[in-house]
Amino acid sequence: MIEVRELTRYYGHTPVIEGVSFKIARGEIVGLLGLNGAGKTTTMRVLAGVLSPSSGSVTVDGTDVVGAPDDLKRRIGFLPETPPQYEDMTVAAFLAHAGKLKGMSSADVKRRIPEVVAQAHLEGRENQVISTLSHGYRKRVGVAQTVIHNPSLVILDEPISGLDPVQIVEMRRVIRNLGEGRAVLISSHILNEISQTCDRLVVLHGGRKIAEGTEAELTRRLGDTRIVITVRGGQQEFEAWLQANPRVEHCFPRVVPAPFASAIVDLHGDIREQFIPEIAAAGFGVRLVEVPDDELEEIFLGLTRTGATA
Amino acid sequence: MNVLLIARRDLAAYLHGVSGYAIIAAVLFLDGLLFNAFALGRGAQYSHEVLQQFFYFASGTTMTAAVLLTMRSFAEERTQGTQLLLDTAPIADWQIVAGKYLAAMGMLTLLTLLTMYMPALIFVNGKVSVAHVAVGYLGLLALGSATTAIGLFGSSLFRSQVAAAIFSGVVVGALILCWLLSEITDPPFTDVIAYMALYDKHFTAFEKGRLVTSALVYYGSVTFGFLLLSTRVHEGRRWS
Known part of the structure; x- marks a missing residue:
């Protein structure tokens, strides 16, 4: 079990994340959603032990990130958006080095490499130099490096960014495998990907958590207040009328003929x-009133624009 | 164990890349050129004077090599993002710094050993003691150790290798020029500043084949101090 409690991190005097709390159970894949600057990467870096929190706590199976950082680092695997790799090394040599950096013995590393190679679908690439691999394979090497020490929590920052559609399908399969017996935290801008991969969502905005729950739960939160309306009439007149109406909190124009x-x-x-x-x-002649169908995108827009509280 | 792991990786990076070989080749070329032009080309001299001049030139090229070898140590890790591998590993910051120091010193020692053909020429054709050669090389390694630590500190401050090299070069230059500054200051600053002089106060004894413990203590202190500063910079990044 991973528990984040009242996590706050300042850069200078500016709070980047403030009072963020959530839990991830073993076997659960949680998506971290937020616009650029929402605090996703900072949250992940604090969880990975790269940055120290200004206040609050992060515990992995009861071990605190500040109290026992080395012990915590053995339980966490972190894959940043650009996988950290020594390009002059072969895949196997790099994975061995990464495993030993995590405190594994040579025997454990030797036993574990074939397992993570299979898990990340890297068979046949073990002796290839990393600089000669495609972007997709490098991402997979990153995933293998992230789980070489069998961590309890795996943190993936934008794991599918820059991948082509075939590689995305492959990576999705890899990520689902990772979730077996582990807690997984993923950030992504691709909402459809989060929707397909994650069991639960945590939405950050302006450094604060503004919502948490399953996609269905978050849809219910907004479903009663957000509608899509199509009328017969001029777009400008309709928008002006909506903006002047006191019952309307926000309106976002849509393009229709x-x-x-x-x-x-x-x-x-x-x-x-x-x-x-x-x-x-x-x-205005009312033609159609409906609930938005692109649910996750609407949830995301709704939550971040209204600043709804969890 | 962790220190050796990092040292081994950094040594491999030096040996797999071009820059390590380029620096060694350039420094050896420069050493050979200076040895021929000045140490051997000044007419009749005693063998120990030729050896002394060799160590004089070698001190300069050793300091330059140390700055060039270390400029990549942390700066490259940060620009390539591999610093994250170290930051997320259960390794103490001092172990990371010590590992990188050992790797750079390994390369510098290799470079220093490759210059031994020049004292060997003097030894074969002239009359110098083995102790003079040994003490001179001990001095080169001590000076190289201090400069390597300064270079690592510079590399820990900057993302750019060029900026790191310039900063380290300025620090080394300032420490060398302390002897000039000491001549225009009043006591008690004269003694303090003169003691800080990286070359003039401490290395000249090694050139002459004299083993001075206080000089070794000085170079050890500079090494320890700058490695400690690098560790603090590394630790500070988690909180900044």
Whole structure:
């Protein structure tokens, strides 16, 4: 079990993450979502022991990141967006070096390398020099290096960035394998990927956690207040009317062919019965009212723009 | 164990890359050139004077080589992102610094040993004692150790290898020029500043084949002090 409690980290006098708390159970894959600058990478680096927290605690199976950092580092595997690799080494030599850096004996490393090579689908590449590998294979070497010491928590920062569609499918398979018996924390900008890979989501915004739960739970939180409306009328007039309406918290225009107009609308509560007749009364012909179908993207936009609290 | 692991990796990096060989080749070429032009080319001299001049030139090239060899130590790890491998490993910061110091010293020792053909020429064709040669080389390694530690400190401060080399070069240069500064200051600063002089105060004895313990203590202290500073810089990054 990984427990993050009230984690805060300052750069100078500026808080980058503030009071972030969440738990990850063994066997669970959790996605860390957030816009650029939300604090995802800082959170991951604190968890990996690269940065020290300004306050708060991170415990892995009861071991604190500050109290026993070396013990914690043996229990954590961290793969940053650009895998750290010595390009002049072969895959096997690099994995052996990484394992020994993590405190493994030569015998353990020798026994473990074939296992992680299989886990990361690197068979046949063991003796290849890393500088000659493609980006996709380098990512896989990064994954193998991350789990060489069999950590309890695996942290993957943007694991599929820069991969082609075939490599993404492969990497998805690799990540799912990693989740067996381990806690996995993944950050990604590709929401569809998070949706397909993760059991649960933690959403950061401005350095704070603004939501946590399964995709279904987060959808329910927003489902009552966010609707997509398509009307007959001018787009500009419709937007102006929405912005002037006190029942509307936010509206985001959508592109639809004339003579129609459309927008995603956040309401102040579940007041659809009162709001929809007002559209018709304002002279717009209501064509369609629906709940957004691209759920994760809508959740993400909704949570980060409204700054909803968990 | 961890120290040796890091040292082995850094030594392999020196030997797999071009830069290590290029630095060694350039320094050996320069040493040979200076030896021919000045130590041998000044007419009739006693053998011990020729050897003394060799150590004089070699001290300069050793310091230059130490700065050039160490400029990549931390700077390259940071630019290539491999510093994260070390930062996420259960290894103490002093072990990382010690490992890199050992690797750089390994290369510097190799370079120093490769210059031995020049004292060997003097030994065969002239009359110098083995002790003079041995003490001179001990001095070169002690001076090289201090300069390596300064170079590592410079490399721990900057992401750019060039910036690291310039900084380390300036620190080494400042320490060498302390003897000039000591001549224009009043006591008690005169003695303090003169003692800090990296070359003039401490190395000249080694050139002449005299083993001076206080000089070894000085070079040991500079080495320890700058390695400690590098460790502190490394530790500080976790909190900055």
